Amino acid sequence: MSLEMKGLRSLRKLMIAKCENLEYAGVEGLMHLEHLEFKGCDKLKSLVANQEQHQVDPSRDEQVHHNITDLRSFAKLQIESCNHLTTLPKKLLQSLKMLHIENFVYPMVLMKGIEELSLLQHLQIENCSNLEEFPKGIGQLSSLQYFAISGCPKLMFLSEEMQHWTSLQTLSVVSCANLRALPCGIVELTSLHELEINGCDNLASLPDRIQELKSLQKLMIERCSYLMDLPDGLKYLSLLKEFEISSCNSLRSLPGEMQRLTSLEKLKIEGCDNLKILPDELGNPSTLRVLAIIGCPKLQTLPEGLRKLQNLRILEITACSNLTSLPSGLGDLSSLRSLYIQRCLKLTSFPENLQRMTSLQVLWLIECLKLKDLYTGLGFLSALEKLTIWGCHNLIKLFPGEDFLGIQALNSLQELIISNCSKLQTLPYRLENLPSLKVLVIWKCPELESFENVVIELKERKLRKLNIRDCPYLETIDDAS
Known part of the structure; x- marks a missing residue:
């Protein structure tokens, strides 16, 4: 037809x-x-x-x-x-200018005339289950700026002709499980801004001369289970702004001297099961804004060099099950605005000296099962707006000491959520006097007792949300007005 x-x-x-x-x-x-x-x-x-x-x-x-x-x-x-x-x-x-090929059993359409695509800027190949190699002449795509290939499980090598793609800005290789290596010539791609390698289980290394990718701004490596080390030259990528490495279960270490990454703004390390130690310098003190360390169960300590990151805005430490303590210099992060500590099952204490953490607005402490003491440090967080404490079953008091009026210093606190803290005994003294408080949620704290008249005064404040439940010694309140 x-x-x-x-x-x-x-x-x-x-x-x-x-x-x-x-x-x-x-x-x-x-x-x-x-x-x-x-x-x-x-x-x-x-x-x-x-x-x-x-x-x-x-x-x-x-x-x-x-x-x-x-x-x-x-x-x-x-x-x-x-x-x-x-x-x-x-x-x-x-x-x-744009060619997208998807779900071809035998993508022969690629093999004939590929060299004619002199104006092609965008090439995307997806789910070509029998593609084993690139066609000859693919290096003649001199105008190519974007190349993405995914779901090609028989592809073992990319073409060395790729080194002629001098205009390429984005390279994405996803779910090519048999890919053994990236072509050596990839370091000739001096216009490359973004490189993504995801789901390439047999990829054992990255090019040694990766520092020659002088324009690289974003590097994402995910689900490369054989990747054990990163090239030392990575630290010389002076324009790199984002670096994410996740689900690389064989990764043992990161390159040292990462302070040389003078443009790095975001560093995310996630799901690296065998990563035991981090370099003392995780980024340039003047540029790093976001640091996330997630799902690294063999990590026992964080580097003291963390205190040097004076422009850090967001710090997340999640599911590091063997982490026993936080660096004492954490309180020196004067620009930090959000701090998330979650599912660190062996963490026993929170840093005491938080005097310089004057910009912190959001603090989460979630499922830190052995956390016993917050010391008096919370009282210094004068800019704190949201405090969430959830699943900290060994926590007895938020502000230790009978006479310490630490919570009164939290003049900016708008939202306080306390949940699943089975040993928590008392609410902070004069909680009801916090001038900015709008939301108070207390759930499942069976030992919690309030100071006299605290709940009455909170009800009179007519908060935007007051919700107390599953606390036998407190009146149940569900006020979402």
């Missing part, structure tokens, strides 16, 4: 889906066509009309050729699940 589209010369966007018997598309002559998309046309053989049907007209071939050359505005082609489409019209390729 063929599709004739006479009279649609002004058409700019054409999408055809699930035409299971369509063999020939007949797009020649659509002079203003910009975006063409085929999905689920499994019998599609060609994007032009069936020439065999027009053998009576010997000028037909010449006319098809002429009309294809008129597709000067054609820019985007997306083809999905069209396994009989083995080639693309040569003249069509010459104007193409």
Whole structure:
């Protein structure tokens, strides 16, 4: 079956889906066509009309050729699940800027004429289960700026011709489980801004000369279970702003001297089961804004160099089950605004000297089961707006000492949530006098007793939300007004 589209010369966007018997598309002559998309046309053989049907007209071939050359505005082609489409019209390729190929068992359409894509800027290949290698000539994509490949489990190597993609800015390789290595020539991609490697289980290393990627600003490495070490040259990526490494279970260490990353703003380390120690310097003190350390069960301590990160805004430490203490210099982080400590099961104490933490607005202490003492440090957090304490079953008092009036210093506190603290005995003294308090939630604290008249005065304050429940010694209140 063929599709004739006479009279649609002004058409700019054409999408055809699930035409299971369509063999020939007949797009020649659509002079203003910009975006063409085929999905689920499994019998599609060609994007032009069936020439065999027009053998009576010997000028037909010449006319098809002429009309294809008129597709000067054609820019985007997306083809999905069209396994009989083995080639693309040569003249069509010459104007193409975006090509997306998805769900091809044998993506032969890539193999013929790839060198003709001289204007191509965006190439995306997804779920081509039998793609084993890149076609020859792929290095001639000199205009390519974005390349993403995913779901190609038989692909073992990327092409060394990629070194000629001198305009490439984004490279993403995802779910290519058999990928053994990145091509050495990748370090020639001096325009590369973003590199993502995700779900490449057999990838054992990154290029040694990674420091030659001088324009790299974002590096994401995820689910590379054989990756044991990172190249030392990583610390010389002077323009790198974001670095995320997660679910790399064999990773043993990070490069030292990470303070050399003079543009690094965000560092995220997650799900690295064998990471035992972090370098003393995790980033440049003047640039690092966000630091997240999540799911590193063998990590027992955090570096004291953390105190040098004077521009750090957000610090998250989650699911580090063997972490026993926090650095004493944590309180020196004068620019810190949000601190999240979650599921650190062996953490027994919170730093006492928090005098310099004058910018902290949000503090979460969640499921720190052995946390016994908050000392008097919370009283110095004059900018604190939200305090959440949840699942800290060994915590007896929020502010130790009978005469200490620490919570009264929290003039900015707007939201206090206390939940699942089975040994907590008392509410902070003069809690009801906090001038900015708008939300108070207390749940499942079976030993909690209030000071006299505290709850009465809180009810009179008419907070935006006052919710107390499953606390046998306190009146149950559910006021969400």
